[in-house]
Amino acid sequence: xxxxxxxxxxxxxxxLFPFTQTRSVADxxxxxxxxxxxxxxxxxxxxxxxxxxxxxxxxxIVFAANIIPTSAFIKSIFDNIGEPxxxxxxxxxKILQYPWHIxxxxxxxLREDYQMITQKRFSTPIPETVQVINSNNIFIExxxxxxxxxxxxxxxxxxxxxxxxxxxxxxxxGPFALxxxxxxxxxxxxxxxxxxxxxxxxxGEIKNSILFGYSNKAHDGYLGDSVIGEWCxxxxxxxxxxxxxxxxEVNVWHYHTxxxxxxxxxxxxxxxxxxxxxxxxxxxxxxxxxxxxxxFGEGMPPKFVPSFSWxxxxxxxxxxxxxxxxxxxxxxxxxxxxxxxxxxxxxxxxGQS
Numbered sequence: 001x002x003x004x005x006x007x008x009x010x011x012x013x014x015x016l017f018p019f020t021q022t023r024s025v026a027d028x029x030x031x032x033x034x035x036x037x038x039x040x041x042x043x044x045x046x047x048x049x050x051x052x053x054x055x056x057x058x059x060x061i062v063f064a065a066n067i068i069p070t071s072a073f074i075k076s077i078f079d080n081i082g083e084p085x086x087x088x089x090x091x092x093x094k095i096l097q098y099p100w101h102i103x104x105x106x107x108x109x110l111r112e113d114y115q116m117i118t119q120k121r122f123s124t125p126i127p128e129t130v131q132v133i134n135s136n137n138i139f140i141e142x143x144x145x146x147x148x149x150x151x152x153x154x155x156x157x158x159x160x161x162x163x164x165x166x167x168x169x170x171x172x173x174g175p176f177a178l179x180x181x182x183x184x185x186x187x188x189x190x191x192x193x194x195x196x197x198x199x200x201x202x203x204g205e206i207k208n209s210i211l212f213g214y215s216n217k218a219h220d221g222y223l224g225d226s227v228i229g230e231w232c233x234x235x236x237x238x239x240x241x242x243x244x245x246x247x248x249e250v251n252v253w254h255y256h257t258x259x260x261x262x263x264x265x266x267x268x269x270x271x272x273x274x275x276x277x278x279x280x281x282x283x284x285x286x287x288x289x290x291x292x293x294x295x296f297g298e299g300m301p302p303k304f305v306p307s308f309s310w311x312x313x314x315x316x317x318x319x320x321x322x323x324x325x326x327x328x329x330x331x332x333x334x335x336x337x338x339x340x341x342x343x344x345x346x347x348x349x350x351g352q353s
Contacts, residue, residue, distance in 0.1 A: 011066075183202070
């Protein structure tokens with residue numbers, strides 16, 4: 001394609017708290033890939049994120065960053081050499097408007113990404129000790145390690161990235177994706193539609209949830225209908241409710257409008273980057289946690305935990321320098337360091353807390 005493609009956050013960023021506090025809308029992971037990665041694979045070129053106050057070149061093509069593109073969508077707009085010929089057909093895509101849409105549409109996104117990534121490619125052989133259902137719907141990248149586990153792809157595709165590991169005794173139903181370098185711990189029970197992003201640890205019971213990357217839900221406890229950002233850690237025994245005892249609609253705090261909004265019958269935990277929970281923390285239905293909250297203490301946390309909260313009532317503020325030290329410690333565990341850009345970003349969020 002001869003034209004530059006830009007993705008604009010302008011209209012959608014404020015509505016996708018807490019995940020857009022630390023990233024562009026285009027860098028939200030849904031399915032196997034982030035939205036930006038989907039665009040780049042489909043267009044076979046780099047795309048540029050357009051900042052709120054930035055204007056694109058006159059000959060550039062601009063799409064909203066919250067559009068989750070599909071192969072059919074791209075074909076409906078561009079000709080064989082990548083030149084635009086038609087108006088976009090938005091019936092062929094999903095458009096993220098609220099953070100709970102991420103888990104609500106993950107089943108659809110996983111199937112779309114699986115088809116795109118595996119097309120005209122061959123999986124590495126499934127090890128003999130792995131029990132499978134519908135092996136034609138399973139794709140394993142080179143370097144992945146898995147033995148004595150059960151993969152049921154009759155309910156949706158299963159994708160296992162390079163250098164990922166599924167330990168013995170794990171039970172997995174598709175659709176499911178395990179990112180590069182991630183580990184599913186022994187005896188885990190994972191239902192679709194679940195995405196474990198790169199360099200995560202996953203254990204216990206997980207259902208219809210997304211971990212963006214570099215996060216840990218490594219122990220027993222339930223995570224359902226939830227979205228967990230990057231560099232989060234859920235302590236052993238942490239669980240969330242995903243449906244009210246009355247089976248009525250779940251109300252979720254919408255940060256931009258400062259009001260509760262209905263998110264459907266099921267909604268679990270929506271947790272921003274760098275946040276952590278202590279052992280045996282119980283999250284109520286439809287809880288929203290901001291960025292870099294350290295949650296501990298007696299009783300259930302409130303349904304909205306602000307960024308940089310210290311404790312579970314949102315009344316104390318995390319000391320900024322201590323927060324940076326703690327994040328740095330967690331990053332060291334995965335051979336990463338806190339960058340100057342991340343520090344400045346966190347400083348801006350802390351100033352608003």
